[in-house]
Amino acid sequence: MIVTQRIDGKVRAERLVADVAAATSKFKAETGAAPGLCAVLVGDNPASQIYVRNKGRAAVAAGIESFQETLPATASEAELLRLVAELNADERVDGILVQLPLPKHMEPQRVIDAIDPKKDVDGFHVQNVGALWSGGLDRALVPCTPYGCLLLLRDLMPDLAGMEAVVLGRSNIVGKPMAALLLAENCTVTLVHSRSRSIPDLLRRADILVAAVGRAEFVRGDWIKPGAVIIDVGINRVAAGEGKSKLVGDVAFAEAQGIAGAITPVPGGVGPMTIACLLRNTLLAACRRRRMESVL
Ligand code: NAP
Secondary structure (H helix, E strand, C coil), rough: CCCCCCCCCHHHHHHHHHHHHHHHHHHHHHHHCCCEEEEEECCCCHHHHHHHHHHHHHHHHCCCCEEEEEEEECHHHHHHHHHHHHHHHHCCCCEEEEEECCCCCCCCHHHHCCCCCCHECCCCCHHHHHHHHHCCCCCCCHHHHHHHHHHHHHHHHHCCCCEEEECCCCCCCCHHHHHHHHHCCCCCEECCCCCCCCHHHHHHHCCEEECCCCCCECHHHCCCCHHHHHHHEECCEEEECCCCCECCCCCCCCHHHCCCCCEECCCCCCCCHHHHHHHHHHHHHHHHHHHCCCCC
């Protein structure tokens, strides 16, 4: 009988934030300036407001200067592009984060590609995507969620070479960059999506399974290879009776017990790692822009 390990993303994220905070102090001592992160919020989506507030608070707690720019939902794309150009030129700002989703009349990739790639702390600019896929990890800013997943995996398995890794979901934010990172670690990577055939069979091959499909408990216990390490990225709100709701992942967590070797819980797994990696990227961007050795 396998005893399934619970991967504590909260504790790992706290350690990373502490490392970023220590490195930020060193950065300030050397440069006389703090790294700066600016979040751009367009419209009044309540979830986006909470995300931006949480990111700002986390930045300040790590010694990073936090700025916020807010535009109304009625702002034009041209206005947003002008704001991005101003932030590109602003010396106080090392990281620019345009909170998604944007209002429907805006083309997100056009806005993202207007960000100076050196300040693109979300890692979504086409130049950073290209650097990631072409083996230029030392030049790329890597998307925060998949990088956080990789750190959790590396803690468990310092050498991932040769492992069968299956990534469920192929979004630009999670699935594709996750696949690129695992490939860079010399895993054999399978990318599964809504048009894939025989999904349970594909998943049963996985020594490492990263689930980012956005469907509550989509992955069942009998799709899991005994001993597999599972990183559950999904965040799904489901009814919990008496008018209440709760968050669950993309993997049936209870069914995975006794089969998986290790699994991240939802919440408390990948989520905290995403913000910690955003802070890391901001500090990294600040160091690279000044051509400093990374202090992390
Ligand atoms: P997304 O953009 O909606 O992408 C979902 C992916 O899943 C797509 O590639 C889609 O395939 C695939 N898919 C959908 N239904 C499927 C099915 N029945 N069978 C196989 N594949 C299917 O989602 P995302 O932005 O990557 O996010 C995924 C989940 O992670 C969400 O729950 C989100 O809330 C969560 N998330 C968490 C964090 C965090 O910090 N923890 C960060 C980001 C996202 P196609 O491409 O073929 O449509």
